[in-house]
Amino acid sequence: MTFASSARSYIFANVKSTPLTKHTISHAAYAGLRALIMHPRLSPPCLFTIMPPTKKQHSIRSFADETCLNNIKGASVAESENIVVEAAERIFADLADSQEIIRTANGSWKAPLWNALSEAGLTLAWVPEEHGGSGAGLADGFGVLNAAGRYALAVPLAETMLAGWLLAQGGISSPEGAMTVAPASPRDAITLNADGTLSGRARGVPFAKEAKHIAVVATGAKGVSIALIDVSACRIDAGLSLAGEESNTLTLTDARPLELKPAPVDFTQNSLLLMGCVVRSLQIAGALETMLDITVRYSNERVAFEKPISKFQAVQHNLARLASETAAALAAATSAADAISNARIFDDAVMLEAISAKIRCSEAAERATGIAHQVHGAIGFTSEHILHRLTLRALAWRDDFGNESHWAVELGKMVCARGADELWPLVASR
Amino acid sequence: MTAALRFDPIRLPPECEELRKEVRAFLADEIARGTFDPHQPHSEDNDNREFAKRVGAKGWLGITWPKKYGGHERSYLERYVVTEEMRVANAPTRRFFVADRQSGPVLLKYAPERIKMDILPRICAGEVCFSIGMSEPGSGSDLFAAKTKATKTDGGYLINGTKIWTTSAHIADYMIAVFRTSPPTKDNRRHGLTQFLVDMKTPGIKVNPINQMSGQKEFNEVVFEDAFMPDDHVLGEIDGAWKQATSELAYERSGPERFLETYYVLTELVRSIGPNPDARAAEGIGRLVAQLHTMRRMSVSVAGMLSAGKEPVVEAAIVKDIGTLWEQALPHRVRDLAAFVDADVTNLPTLNEQLAFATKIAPKLTIQGGTTEVLRGIIARGLGLR
Structure with missing residues (x-):
């Protein structure tokens, strides 16, 4: 069950329009409610006050009026698949802004950010409710980590x-x-x-x-x-x-x-490492998405030779390559995340997906960071600029859970062991 | 911006996997009866009329088209499966490939009913071959510089001029071409071109072969001298061909043929390396497979968008840009990795023969169907840069 559906079923079952009712709810429903409260389509109505959490339970006070309740039960939110990701993005935008972090040299941004993530149930998103977590699906969690990459979290x-x-x-x-x-x-x-x-x-x-x-x-x-x-x-x-x-x-x-x-x-240990590879791939893809975004924006603003540099064909072609590499990273990473989310075991097909994501995202990181810096020129190389937070993380994430060279050898061995005529059937099975 | 970068992880539905089994069994049967040799990449070029008819009889041409025109009203994703299986097997698709991918959909959209009823069922039966008349001696990537003229006359148009690099024109029954019906206007240089259906048997059309550096003989120059095209052969809006080109290009650019053109050398490399590769060979093969898998996932994603009725022009351009660069580099990477293969390995002569062919066709892959430079311009436009 996802956060959002937990929260919705809770609301249907419990929340009345009576003001100031105290409810005791599970971690999952709590996390879902947090997500709903922070959902942009519901603001500004404040529906719930969050009480300090106890060990196993959260309590809330609801003082929703009829309109708010209908709003929350209504289709616009019910149909929103990405409520968890949107909630996470909101926290990232508020508390993990790269420019703010660079300004705050003493690391004082870390505690509030961590507290918000953990209060929203995101840190234990993949832990089932019976084990003290918020029981989100793998797909929701992967979406959160892709978003975390966009913020170079x-x-x-x-x-x-x-x-x-x-x-x-x-x-x-x-x-x-x-x-x-x-x-x-x-x-x-x-x-x-x-x-x-x-x-x-x-x-x-x-x-x-x-x-x-x-x-x-x-x-x-x-x-x-x-x-x-x-x-x-x-x-x-x-x-x-x-x-x-x-x-x-x-x-x-x-x-x-x-x-x-x-x-x-x-x-096996490889199961953990492959899961780690998919997580890092999504983070790299996210970092590249933001890199593309800020690089395109900068090229439109920066004037050289009396016109924005985005008007030069050489720059346009570089940016097109940056977009293609970002697209490849995103496609490989989201495909692998989808594969693991729907797989029961780590078979050859999941291996192909997870390893390919790590290899292709790592390759994209090298090419994309090069282009992003080239377009930014000297300003992108300064410690004040946010670009390095993205480039260095995209490059560093390549190293975790086995780098692309290691996994390329593993994939190559698997392909050779299966034999030449089994290569296409494997690729086509995805 | 991120809206332009949607590559959702679309999976082929179960009916596609059933179809894939049928296509594989059919191709295995054709190989067994000697129709083509899957190890010979240029067998794809053969104009095999009988094979085309058998593919048509299977119901695999015009898969997505309405039944009243001989089509099968199945999904675009099913067409995708047939295309990729044929390509990987090096099946001789020359006769029907362009008609099925590109020309048929144009006719469906713009041709008068009488012509649709006449030609589309014959495409579905695998009986007709199409070519595409875009490039001219002075107009390649810059399509809108086309000069071949269509002059209005009684009941139709007289065509004068030359098309060039026209693949399959020597075997084609029809061509879909753009001709100039008006000069460009000051504020729109793309104005003035019109799409026509050309019957290649029309008097006044001469096809001259152009041999290629790969040894292939698929190119032609097509000269028009007062060739008469009846009014009902105009496809779509007069002077407005530029409005009709974009959706067609998304189909043309994102298919499996845009990264599988030299795929056979990878299979043959794996065969020659054997089951126990050293680290160098394993790493090289692993990277190539990871890149291939990623491109296919992107291509399937675009197919899914097309199937859902979207026009993913930028995504399609990205697939073709990455895909054609990859299939172009592939023979060179395979050559690197094959350098230390034991000279006694039995399939080495086959690999070398394939490499020679793939290396010779490689340069054209980033030119045909939209050059790398044109594609990057399209992507840049999608990014809001022009």
């Missing part, structure tokens, strides 16, 4: 969502606060020891230094397990991504997990 939303998803695969409830996942590279592995402790090293773990907990895929004598560990149980070394974000080496030495459960049949 620099808090561990994607990582916490991934961790929540991973823990849910093992039936483990998600704790509060920021999380990340390990391993984040196909070259690393975590071992489950016979005594139930974990050992191993994971490099390039995004935001490990900012996380409270880490969701881990570990392999032991009896197969694959999923574990939740507290960050205090492991050593976390300093490290930064290309974009200057925490990207740390995690060392586990006989670390005792808080929870440990066997992974579902067929679930």
